[in-house]
Amino acid sequence: MRTAVLVSGRGSNMQALVADARDPTHPADIALVASNDPSAEGLKWAKQNGIAVAGVDHRIHASREDFERALHLTLGLHRIEFICLAGFMRLLTPWFVNQWSGRIINIHPALLPSYRGLQTHARALADGVKIHGCTVHYVVPAMDEGPIIAQAAVPVLDADTPTTLGARVLAQEHLLYPHALRLVAGGGLRIEGNRTLGARGARDTDDLVVPPL
CATH class of the missing domain: 3.40.50.170 (Formyl transferase, N-terminal domain)
Known part of the structure; x- marks a missing residue:
């Protein structure tokens, strides 16, 4: 493809x-x-x-x-x-x-549907969440919406700043986005409503999700 x-x-x-x-x-x-x-x-x-x-x-x-x-x-x-x-x-x-339509995807630095738009890491810290992360999703006309393909999570640490939290999320983005493209390009997914369904894929490994501390 x-x-x-x-x-x-x-x-x-x-x-x-x-x-x-x-x-x-x-x-x-x-x-x-x-x-x-x-x-x-x-x-x-x-x-x-x-x-x-x-x-x-x-x-x-x-x-x-x-x-x-x-x-x-x-x-x-x-x-x-x-x-x-x-x-x-x-x-x-x-x-x-x-x-x-159906042929364009995006990666967003938050666990959608939370924190659409910009300044996601600062907003997550301000809200006091304990889990943050990133999302790959199909693109639709509404911003940061569309069926979710894959997500990865990181813990929010007490000493985090937007910079340190963003760096940990970015490391997961670099794993998650290639994984998601493989799933989509390999034909392993189907869309039903606002959900994606299908095989998780050979590269869907535990290193894509960091459990909370």
């Missing part, structure tokens, strides 16, 4: 996806890394590692939909079949999401 990863910055989750997809048994091929910022560090890394790149600058387009139509055309030129959002800091319009 020819897959594009969309980034806006350095793309650490993109790098984790690429590393996992180098396995010859992997059901997805990371065929393109694209960004709304042509100077993004993630594009430089991908190019250095032999992956096709595309910078579609949102700032030169008159509207969000004009930008997305240019992005959609770019994905078509590269014969992309599936999209992973990995730190892509643009809200997508219903037009774009509907073009890719």
Whole structure:
């Protein structure tokens, strides 16, 4: 499955996806890394590692939909079949999401449906939760909604700051996102309503969940 990863910055989750997809048994091929910022560090890394790149600058387009139509055309030129959002800091319009319905996933730094949006780690600490984590989900027009594919949890420690908590969550993201892409690309999931059902997969191991202390 020819897959594009969309980034806006350095793309650490993109790098984790690429590393996992180098396995010859992997059901997805990371065929393109694209960004709304042509100077993004993630594009430089991908190019250095032999992956096709595309910078579609949102700032030169008159509207969000004009930008997305240019992005959609770019994905078509590269014969992309599936999209992973990995730190892509643009809200997508219903037009774009509907073009890719069932073929676009995202990773979010919280245990959805809690803490949609930004500042997730600070908000979790302010609320005093004991468990935090990350979620991979299908993208739908509403922000940070859509059927959940996989989640990983970390304990919230007494001494945590948003930075330390975020670092532990990010380490789990780097495990969870490749795992989720394997599940989706391998055809092991089906969607019923707002739920995903199916085989857990050979790489669904205990290292994806850190139990509370």
